[in-house]
Amino acid sequence: MIELVRTNDAVLISFIEALMRDAGIEFMVADQNMSVLDGSIGVLPRRILVAEDDADAARKILVDAGIANEIEGG
Structure with missing residues (x-):
């Protein structure tokens, strides 16, 4: 798997998840549980x-979708 987007923005993550689901593209959100380590402050x-x-x-x-600026390395 390759990294598509890296962000702290929970709304953006939800939006991208919906886009991928609608397109039938399998994805994974990594580091979702890291908020436990950073005290849920979203760092x-x-x-x-x-x-x-x-x-x-x-x-x-x-x-x-107009969010090309969020693509990692792009």
Whole structure:
């Protein structure tokens, strides 16, 4: 799996999750439980991961949704 987005923004994570679900793209939100370690203050970013085979389609979905600036490394 490759990292698609890294963010602390819970609303953005929810939005991306909905986009991926609607497109039928499997994803994983990594570091979701790290808030326990950082005291639930949201300092540690969460990462949305997708399979390499789905990466291009997932990126296109984010571009089409107007959040291309959130793509990691892009």
